[in-house]
Amino acid sequence: MTTLRNAILTALKSLLRGRSLLQAILAFWFNPTAVEAATDRTAKVDGTARRSIKDFLKEADELLLQPIEPDELKTLSRRFKAQFRERLWNNPSCMLPSYNHQLPAGHEQGQYLSLDVGGSTLRVALVELRGRGLKGQESEIVRMRSFKITPEIKKLEGMAFFDWMAVRIHETVSESLQADHSEKAIPMGLAWSFPIEQTSLKGGLLQGMGKGFLAANGLLGQDLGEVIQFACRKQKLNVELAAIVNDSTAALLSQSYVSPTTRFGLILGTGVNIAVHLPTCTVHRSKFGTRPSSWFDKASHVIINTELGMFGHDILPLTRWDKLLKAAHPKPEFQPLEHLLSGYYLGEICRLALVEAIETTGIFGGVVPESLLSPYSLDTETLSIIEEYVDYLSPPPCQCLPFLFSLSLSLTNPLDRDTSSTLDTALDTFRTRHPSTAAPTRLDMTALRTLASFISRRSAAIVAACVSGLWELKAEAEAEYLESLVSASASASAEAPPSSFAAAAETRAELDILHTVVAFNGSVIERYPGYLAACQRYVDELVVAAAGPNAAGAASVELIPAHESSLLGAAVALACLEEGKAN
Incomplete structure (x- = not known):
């Protein structure tokens, strides 16, 4: 009974930190028996003491997931918003008006x-x-x-x-x-x-x-x-x-034809980018090049290509694995945010962490498969197969206790569940792509699956912080633009031109939008197991926090496939x- 009580308490603490239910249960059951048994099997292969996989995954959790807990994620979203606003004016390489x-x-x-x-x-x-x-x-x-x-x-x-x-x-x-x-x-x-x-x-x-x-x-x-x-x-x-x-503008336009409140276009596959619809005056005039004045007469708003991957300088929560990736990159400062988000890099971050885990904990028999010694050899598609049945979403808070109780009655150890078909698929995939003299076990794959889930969830949370930051920036920019139009109209000695009244009406309509759509496509957000659901959950939490408890109406931001x-x-x-x- 003490064991059950400890399991429930441990899982509840994990749920409060925003982990998935499966990870919360694993955090208890994965430690004292199964993983320590796996560690005992390999810990002294070369006669040296090693750390336990329990300790390694605990540190990975702290490094990858603690920076995306609610308060930290809200802070990151605000910092992104500040960078977006600043670079609308002073950076020629991003926040580009189409x-x-x-x-x-x-x-x-x-x-x-x-x-x-x-x-x-x-x-x-x-x-x-x-x-x-x-x-x-x-x-x-x-x-x-x-x-x-x-x-x-x-x-x-x-x-x-x-x-x-x-x-x-x-x-x-x-x-x-x-x-x-x-x-x-x-x-x-x-x-x-x-x-x-x-x-x-x-x-x-x-x-x-x-x-x-x-x-x-x-x-x-x-x-x-x-x-x-x-x-x-x-x-x-x-x-x-x-x-x-470009692709992000195309996503925004295609979905806005169907959903009239679409204002963002998100691409998340091998790379990452977002397009956003903003008042033209939000962008420094130098970014528009040599467009004729007639273009500006017609364009109260414009679609902006953010070049999102270029953001994140000095504000990203980097782990030692991120720093290793950056140190080996030919252009380490060119697209720092893309390194944490896109499909091109997620597998490499996991490879760097996995190699360290194998060498220090003895999982996978303490033998690093030769293929994994090559950079970018562990691709994100492989991680998606390994993660296919990981549940990202926790049950609603009111359901946590009964759900945990019923689960505790039916499970003695999640690693003993009949998950052979899913784990065997992961095992077969990994063995084929990364053969080794030490055959990986189901315990090894569970450890890798947990590590991969930390990395993909961090990516989903940071994408959500970017979306939330841009959503807040758009709301602020629309309000500022409307205020400038009203002030200009009030102070004008002559009658204001019809275009200013039309622009004011359009801007008021933008401010009245309660349900904003983010059109998306790309292999990661479309096909990586659980990614979209996790990203939407983080977006929901950030939007509610940004709107505040006394906000009139229920503002929402929804991710919809384009x-x-x-x-x-x-x-x-x-x-x-x-x-x-x-x-």
Whole structure:
């Protein structure tokens, strides 16, 4: 009975610290019997004393999860907000205003040609927009073809790559173009996943593409839109490239066509980024380049590309494993936040911690698999398989005691449960990808699963802190903008122009939004087990804390998937452009 009481008390303390129920139970049962038995099996392999895996995981918990406890996470969110605000004015590399200043009204209709050029695939699609009124049928990809960008295609230099693109476009849409006897060119939108210095909605100066691509060779500094248009003309394609968007802007636009209160677009896969809709005056005028004054007359708001990965300098809670990753990185200060969040780096942080655990605790037989000695050899996909059945969410507080009690009656040790199918899947995956002379046990995999969950939960919490910080910044910026409009109108000697009244009405509508949508896509947030649920929970807690106990109304921020957002977002950008011309 004493053991049961201690288990309940230990688990409750863990729940209060925001851990998942499974981790809370593991924190007790994983210690005194199973793990110490595993440690005894390997602790003296080389005749030296080792620390216990219990002690290692306890320290990992403190290093990775304590900095994301409620008070600490609120502080981090405020610090992000301060960095976002500061860099709207003084940093030329992030918080970049796009040329997209219109959000869709939802009644835009038409058929558009969309291109999505990523690191490994070119997708060409005909997209039909039907209007927000057709619930569930607002848009449709009428025809789409995907083309692998093989290593050979990546080596195509200069116009050769864009000629290859134009041929693929022709293969996809030639039938539709022949059926359309109109001489009017079909508008084409492009989601471009590589750096450009955008100079207009439909153009931008080509920069080095990286990722093994040679397409920019001989074309650096030339206008991307004109290059693609020229290649299409050679194929006798009657198309007009009219809009170029990045992936986060495309996510925001595509979901706002369906959900009118969408104001953020989050990308979280190999990399991380967020787009946000803000008042134009929030951004220093120097960041807009040489846009005509007529653009500013129309643009009370603008979509901002935050380049989120570049934030976090001097405010991130770094562990020794983060510092090891940073020390070995060729550009350690370029994207510090991305190192803690994105799929490219989560596996590497876990690899560094796991190697230390093997060497100091003796798990995995005290033998580091040879493959794990190579940087970035433990990928995030492997972690997702290992974590597939970890539960991130605790039961509601009122249910904790009965839930724990019923669990305590049915379980003597979570490691003795019939979880063979899930653990065997993890074991098979790990053995195949990281063979070793010392075969890993189910206990080893449970330890790795726990460590991976700490790292992924930290990522989810910090993403939530970024979203919350931007949400607060937007609310403050809208209030400040409205105040400036009211003050200017009151002090003007002449009658205020109609545009100022329209801007004030638009800003009041922004401030009245209670339910804000964050459109998202990317492999980590879409497919990593439990990640989305954890991130949403942290967002909910931060939004409630930011709104305060006396806030009128129930403000909420919801993460909603934006499926096929690159293709749909490019089409919506075109539709918004046409709507603007019509008006």
